[in-house]
Amino acid sequence: EAGVTQSPTHLIKTRGQQATLRCSPISGHTSVYWYQQALGLGLQFLLWYDEGEERNRGNFPPRFSGRQFPNYSSELNVNALELEDSALYLCASSLAGQGNIQYFGAGTRLSVL
Amino acid sequence: DAKTTQPTSMDCAEGRAANLPCNHSTISGNEYVYWYRQIHSQGPQYIIHGLKNNETNEMASLIITEDRKSSTLILPHATLRDTAVYYCIVRFGNEKLTFGTGTRLTIIP
Numbered sequence: 001e002a003g004v005t006q007s008p009t010h011l012i013k014t015r016g017q018q019a020t021l022r023c024s025p026i027s028g029h030t031s032v033y034w035y036q037q038a039l040g041l042g043l044q045f046l047l048w049y050d051e052g053e054e055r056n057r058g059n060f061p062p063r064f065s066g067r068q069f070p071n072y073s074s075e076l077n078v079n080a081l082e083l084e085d086s087a088l089y090l091c092a093s094s095l096a097g098q099g100n101i102q103y104f105g106a107g108t109r110l111s112v113l
Numbered sequence: 114d115a116k117t118t119q120p121t122s123m124d125c126a127e128g129r130a131a132n133l134p135c136n137h138s139t140i141s142g143n144e145y146v147y148w149y150r151q152i153h154s155q156g157p158q159y160i161i162h163g164l165k166n167n168e169t170n171e172m173a174s175l176i177i178t179e180d181r182k183s184s185t186l187i188l189p190h191a192t193l194r195d196t197a198v199y200y201c202i203v204r205f206g207n208e209k210l211t212f213g214t215g216t217r218l219t220i221i222p
Contacts, residue, residue, distance in 0.1 A: 033209060045209040056209060090156045100147055102210060104156025
């Protein structure tokens with residue numbers, strides 16, 4: 001069974017540009033979560049999607065947004081990139097109602113120059 | 114979510130049991146204890162969870178004290194691949210996970 005897959009693995013952008021990160025959950029999982037992990041820092045919760053709806057978001061500015069598609073895959077968009085957005089972005093998925101057991105992808109490393 | 118306290122770092126010899134403690138003295142009756150680990154530059158990995166009974170799976174054992182104010186994750190025969198940051202999370206809801214700073218476990222050859 002395939003795990004959570006994220007693309008691209010690495011992404012290099014310049015300040016002010018937009019970045020789009022993609023995530024495919026484990027088959028059967030309807031919830032998708034996004035986290036940011038800046039270098040040397042802990043994981044910070046970004047967004048939670050379930051059944052196509054945004055259920056919760058962390059303390060991040062509105063230029064961080066996303067969506068979940070009918071096939072439960074998800075996209076994270078970061079507009080007006082800033083240098084401090086450089087981080088590992090992790091996607092996780094879970095079965096409905098079992099959000100405490102999340103399965104993570106390998107992440108997308110975003111570098112903003 | 115109840116606050117958790119873990120040692121910043123620990124070492125363990127390869128082949129020995131690694132015992133990682135976690136204090137959660139403010140845990141409430143319906144909160145579970147979850148353990149995750151993050152190997153360098155990878156996404157976190159779920160290990161095990163429990164409510165009040167001891168639990169064991171193919172990866173580890175979880176021992177929860179009778180008063181539920183602390184727990185210990187046990188890796189029975191640590192290997193070099195177990196070197197990682199281990200996170201103890203206490204919660205009831207099923208939304209976002211809140212990761213603290215965890216314990217950096219280093220397995221020594």
